[in-house]
Amino acid sequence: MKPPSMSLADLLTIVPHSSVAGPVNALLNQVTCDSREVTPGTLFVALKGFQRDGRAYAREAYERGARVVLAHGDPLEPIPADLTWVVCPRDREAFSAAAAALYGTADCTVRLVGVTGTNGKTTTAYLLRSIFRQAGGAGMLGTIEYDDGEGLRPATRTTPEAHEIHRWIRLLQERGIPYGAMEVSSHSLVLARVKHVPFRVAAFTNLTRDHLDFHHTMEAYYRAKRALFDLLTQDGTAVVNLTDPYGQRLAEEIRQRHPLSVGLDRRAQIFPESFEMDLTGIRGSLATPFGRVKVRSTLTGGYNLQNLLVAAASALSAGATPDQVSEGIASLAGVPGRTERVDAGQPFHLLVDYAHTDDALKNLLQTLRELQPRRIITVFGCGGDRDRSKRPLMGAVAARLSDVLFLTSDNPRTEEPAAIARDAEAGIRPELRPDKSFRTVLDRRQAMREALAEAGPGDVVVVAGKGHEREQIIGEQRLPFHDPTVLRELLREMGWR
Numbered sequence: 001m002k003p004p005s006m007s008l009a010d011l012l013t014i015v016p017h018s019s020v021a022g023p024v025n026a027l028l029n030q031v032t033c034d035s036r037e038v039t040p041g042t043l044f045v046a047l048k049g050f051q052r053d054g055r056a057y058a059r060e061a062y063e064r065g066a067r068v069v070l071a072h073g074d075p076l077e078p079i080p081a082d083l084t085w086v087v088c089p090r091d092r093e094a095f096s097a098a099a100a101a102l103y104g105t106a107d108c109t110v111r112l113v114g115v116t117g118t119n120g121k122t123t124t125a126y127l128l129r130s131i132f133r134q135a136g137g138a139g140m141l142g143t144i145e146y147d148d149g150e151g152l153r154p155a156t157r158t159t160p161e162a163h164e165i166h167r168w169i170r171l172l173q174e175r176g177i178p179y180g181a182m183e184v185s186s187h188s189l190v191l192a193r194v195k196h197v198p199f200r201v202a203a204f205t206n207l208t209r210d211h212l213d214f215h216h217t218m219e220a221y222y223r224a225k226r227a228l229f230d231l232l233t234q235d236g237t238a239v240v241n242l243t244d245p246y247g248q249r250l251a252e253e254i255r256q257r258h259p260l261s262v263g264l265d266r267r268a269q270i271f272p273e274s275f276e277m278d279l280t281g282i283r284g285s286l287a288t289p290f291g292r293v294k295v296r297s298t299l300t301g302g303y304n305l306q307n308l309l310v311a312a313a314s315a316l317s318a319g320a321t322p323d324q325v326s327e328g329i330a331s332l333a334g335v336p337g338r339t340e341r342v343d344a345g346q347p348f349h350l351l352v353d354y355a356h357t358d359d360a361l362k363n364l365l366q367t368l369r370e371l372q373p374r375r376i377i378t379v380f381g382c383g384g385d386r387d388r389s390k391r392p393l394m395g396a397v398a399a400r401l402s403d404v405l406f407l408t409s410d411n412p413r414t415e416e417p418a419a420i421a422r423d424a425e426a427g428i429r430p431e432l433r434p435d436k437s438f439r440t441v442l443d444r445r446q447a448m449r450e451a452l453a454e455a456g457p458g459d460v461v462v463v464a465g466k467g468h469e470r471e472q473i474i475g476e477q478r479l480p481f482h483d484p485t486v487l488r489e490l491l492r493e494m495g496w497r
Contacts, residue, residue, distance in 0.1 A: 005029045006102055008068055008084065011043070014101050015070070015086075015094045022084030026067050031098050031163050040065035043102070045095045045163075048072045058083075070094055092192040096162040100196035103166040110139075110172045111318045112198060114184040116228045117205030117241075119360045120307045121158070121183040123299065124205060126335045127311035131328025132179035135320040139172045141165065142183040144336055144468045149177040159188035165197060179318060186211060186224040194231060202228045203239040203314045205307065207246035208359030213387040222246055229254050237317040242268050243306055260289075260317055262309035264302075270313045272305065279349060279371055279460075286312055291322040296330045300339060301367035303360075337467025339364070342487045344496035348459040349373065350452075352483045354467025356383065356410070358393035361464055365401035374458030375403040379451045380465050381444070382424050384415030384473075391420065392427030398464075399431035399438065404454055407440045408447035410465045411473040417442045444472065444481065449490050463487065 009024040029041040035057035038044055044061035046054030046069055055076045058069050068084045069075075072091040079085060088094035100106055115124045125142045132138030140147040143158045148171045159165070159182065172180050184202075188194050207222055215221040229238050229250070238259035241247040251259050261268040266287075273292070275284025281300050286293040286309065293312050297304070312325050320328070334340060342350040351368075355361040361380065368376055378398050382391040398405055407424055409417040421440050432438055437454075441447035448463060455461050463483050466472070472481035491497075 005041075008043075008086075011098060011101055012086070015088060015097050016090050017070070017086050017088045017094060019087045020084065021086075022068075022082075024084065026084060028068065028102060030167075031095070031102050033095060033161055033163065035061040035064065035066075038064035038066045040067075042066050043098060044069050045091065045098065046071035047091055047095065070098065092162075093195055096192045096195040099162040099166040103163075103170040105166045105169045105173070106196070106198060108169055108173045108198065109178070110169055110180050111178060111200040112169070112180045112182065113201040113203065113314045113318055114182045114194065114197070114199045114228055114231070115203045115205065115310070115314070116184040116186070116189070116225050117203075117244075118208045118210050118357060119355075119363070120205035120303065120310065121185075122354070123304060123307045123335050123338050124203065124311045124314070125181045125183050127307065127329060127332055128179075128181035128315055130332040131311065131315040131320050131325050132181065132318075134324040134328045134331070135179065135315075137177040138179040138181060139168060139177055140181045141168060142181075148172065149175050158183050158185040159193055162193045162195070165193060169197070184228050186221060187214060189224045189227045190215075194228070197231060198233050199228070199231050199236055200233055201237050201239060201314045201317045202232050203310050204228075204244075204247055204250055205241055205310055206244035206359075208357055209387075209390055209393070210357045211387065212389060222249075226250060226253070229257070232257070239310060239313045239317060241306055241310055260313050262306070262313045264305070264309075268309075270309055270316075272309070275305065277301070277305070282308065288312065288316060288322065290316045293322045293329075294326045296326075297332070298334055299332075301363065303363040303367065304339070337469070337483070340467070340484060342484050342491070344488060344491040346452075346455070346491060346494075346496045347457040348455040348461060350455075350461045350463075350487060350491075352463050352467060352487065354469075355380075355464045356394075356466075358390055358397045361394055362397045362401065364462065364464065365397065368460050368462065369401055371460075373460040374456070375460070376401065377404040377406075377451050377455055377459055377461045378402040379406045379408055379444075379447050379461070379463045381408045381410035381417075382420050382465075383410045384413035384417075384420055386413075388423055391423035395424035395427030396431050397427075399428040399436065402436070402462075404437040404451070405439070406447040406451050407438070408444045409442050409472070409474075410444075411469075412475075413473050414475060445486055445490070448483075448487060452487070452490055452494060
């Protein structure tokens with residue numbers, strides 16, 4: 001990638017700031033908020049974090065070659081005479097503006113699709129990438145991986161920091177890759193990471209209870225998601241799922257943008273004309289203003305039908321043809337950790353899913369219940385240091401829709417696993433009946449082992465909560481733990497290959 005360049009003087013005409021101490025003739029060629037990434041010519045942005053103050057790393061940035069620091073306040077210690085200090089009280093907005101300016105993304109030709117919502121972002125992004133590969137090529141930023149069109153790397157967060165986003169857009173532009181799909185988290189919207197991203201399409205999947213440890217109220221959570229639609233380009237398209245009540249509200253609030261609606265019936269502009277669904281997938285056709293889209297997918301469940309609708313609408317709005325949408329949907333074999341099948345020849349179905357909210361768990365288990373297995377055996381836990389209020393709700397859903405339930409640890413982080421389990425048990429106990437079996441097994445591997453030993457022909461075993469994750473966070477430790485891999489190991493121990 002050719003390094004961009006801009007003088008600090010020119011950048012200061014764009015970036016919101018309140019004061020400058022030092023010369024403004026420095027030539028800048030990149031920007032970062034990580035002092036370890038600094039090289040000469042880098043603008044270092046000392047963000048005010050939730051746990052650390054970026055100003056504490058200004059000295060390290062200077063030693064690595066930075067001669068300009070942008071920060072939310074004055075230096076914490078005396079600075080060298082040749083270091084320019086820019087105070088930007090709106091530091092995250094300034095960071096976003098600087099990244100967009102330095103990487104020159106305001107007028108990029110890459111057609112960017114941002115997907116937001118509580119559930120379905122990852123599956124929708126994978127569908128979009130698969131479709132866009134049929135239409136000329138695509139990159140993707142999301143929960144599982146970052147794809148710049150030529151290589152993959154594991155994701156560090158659902159939506160990365162502003163400099164990573166704009167560097168990615170620049171790479172797509174220079175490589176001639178026409179499309180980009182992004183998962184856009186509510187955190188990234190509040191923290192202005194995507195403030196200056198030129199979205200051609202913004203899509204809303206749904207909104208259910210999650211992240212209230214950060215947003216505090218559902219109204220604040222909704223307002224964060226809604227902010228994505230203020231970032232659309234002038235000719236951009238909003239795609240809204242009317243199946244969700246918050247989607248109905250959003251469609252009404254942004255009606256002046258003439259949003260493209262999707263849903264399960266003819267009240268939406270894009271809807272399934274016909275479909276059939278079983279454990280092998282979804283088949284049917286979608287009616288759209290762009291023409292009929294045939295669907296053949298290994299994904300299953302009503303919630304995935306909604307994801308297919310959102311992906312199809314977004315891709316068509318971005319310029320893909322109905323045939324490319326059909327081919328892209330059919331060519332996606334699956335999404336890691338999203339209703340992921342684990343098959344070693346055992347006589348029961350075994351699924352791994354990232355469902356870690358009560359709504360996601362309900363959608364998953366209801367779908368399986370409708371497919372009439374002999375029994376549903378569920379293994380799940382709740383994350384530590386996160387919204388405690390959803391734990392009894394998850395417990396109640398799991399107990400109501402499962403025949404056999406194993407409560408275990410997810411990522412306990414710094415909380416006691418037994419205390420987390422007690423919160424979930426508060427929702428489980430009222431739902432138990434004589435025909436249901438419930439056990440608490442805090443060791444996740446052991447809980448899986450017992451669930452597999454319990455299963456027989458015609459059963460479905462669901463291991464929920466961690467999905468694609470490859471670590472279990474216990475205290476300050478990150479221990480290797482990948483649900484599909486562990487399950488395959490346990491199946492081998494049981495004699496299945």
